[in-house]
Amino acid sequence: MATRGLRHWMAALGVLAGLAIAQWSTGAEAADKVKVGYSPEPYAPFWIQDTTGKWGGFEVELIDALFKQMGKDYELVPIAWDGLIPALQEKKIDAIMNSMSATEERKQVVDFSDKYYETTVSFFGKKGDPFDYSEAGLKGKVVGVQTATSQLTWLQQKWGNVLEIKLYDTQDNADADLASGRIDLGLADTVYTAEGFLKSDAGKDYELKGEPVSDPLIGGNVGAAMRKGDPLLGEMNAAIKALRENGTYKKLNDKYFAFDVYGS
Numbered sequence: 001m002a003t004r005g006l007r008h009w010m011a012a013l014g015v016l017a018g019l020a021i022a023q024w025s026t027g028a029e030a031a032d033k034v035k036v037g038y039s040p041e042p043y044a045p046f047w048i049q050d051t052t053g054k055w056g057g058f059e060v061e062l063i064d065a066l067f068k069q070m071g072k073d074y075e076l077v078p079i080a081w082d083g084l085i086p087a088l089q090e091k092k093i094d095a096i097m098n099s100m101s102a103t104e105e106r107k108q109v110v111d112f113s114d115k116y117y118e119t120t121v122s123f124f125g126k127k128g129d130p131f132d133y134s135e136a137g138l139k140g141k142v143v144g145v146q147t148a149t150s151q152l153t154w155l156q157q158k159w160g161n162v163l164e165i166k167l168y169d170t171q172d173n174a175d176a177d178l179a180s181g182r183i184d185l186g187l188a189d190t191v192y193t194a195e196g197f198l199k200s201d202a203g204k205d206y207e208l209k210g211e212p213v214s215d216p217l218i219g220g221n222v223g224a225a226m227r228k229g230d231p232l233l234g235e236m237n238a239a240i241k242a243l244r245e246n247g248t249y250k251k252l253n254d255k256y257f258a259f260d261v262y263g264s
Contacts, residue, residue, distance in 0.1 A: 035074070037095065038077070043192055047098075048060075058256040061252050065252065082147055084100070084225075095232065111225070112223040113223040113225075114236075114241070119190055119192075122193055122212045123143070125207070135159075135162050144174035146167075146169070146174055147169060176202070185209065
């Protein structure tokens with residue numbers, strides 16, 4: 001009985017030890033994954049969600065290609081747009097790859113990789129509606145813009161005393177209010193607007209208004225954001241360069257765009 005009890009006790013210890021090793025391995029594997037933060041909202045053609053809830057799109061495929069190039073595992077972590085930088089600083093995520101422009105204001109708190117695409121911002125509204133890009137033309141207009149964006153910063157500083165700014169938690173909700181006539185104009189990333197909203201059923205009766213706007217407040221270069229001093233930055237830059245040189249970037253570009261989204 002004593003021997004049998006000892007054997008059972010030793011066997012139990014073996015099982016517990018195996019479980020501990022398995023749990024440690026799982027934890028170690030999870031810790032090795034780079035956590036990439038994104039806002040779980042449609043932003044075509046960069047982020048497109050299918051009927052099963054799976055995300056695809058230019059930026060999603062680019063993320064996958066970059067981490068394969070780096071030889072690193074990653075996981076996408078959904079976080080509301082205005083919580084992405086705080087989550088990065090609090091080490092809940094390791095990087096942000098979500099069409100975030102590298103503005104001077106953001107550079108004060110995070111490091112940005114080299115750009116992986118370039119854009120401007122544009123007003124957009126109902127086809128045929130007159131548009132006058134001046135103080136008199138914009139006076140009293142209600143413009144919808146997503147909160148915590150460089151577009152909002154620019155709009156507040158440039159035209160905040162002239163027009164009414166209506167804030168939205170997601171660009172999708174801003175677009176919906178424009179389509180239903182609750183606001184006069186939208187202001188968003190030009191590439192997203194032209195290649196996403198205006199090509200959708202909801203946006204078919206809308207158009208870009210005026211010339212695209214380029215301003216240091218807005219930032220034009222979109223890159224991956226990381227904590228200050230994170231060595232991942234160097235690896236990311238090298239991977240972006242490699243994809244540009246080996247043709248992977250162009251293949252993705254041509255799948256989603258009829259022009260070079262990287263810019264000059």
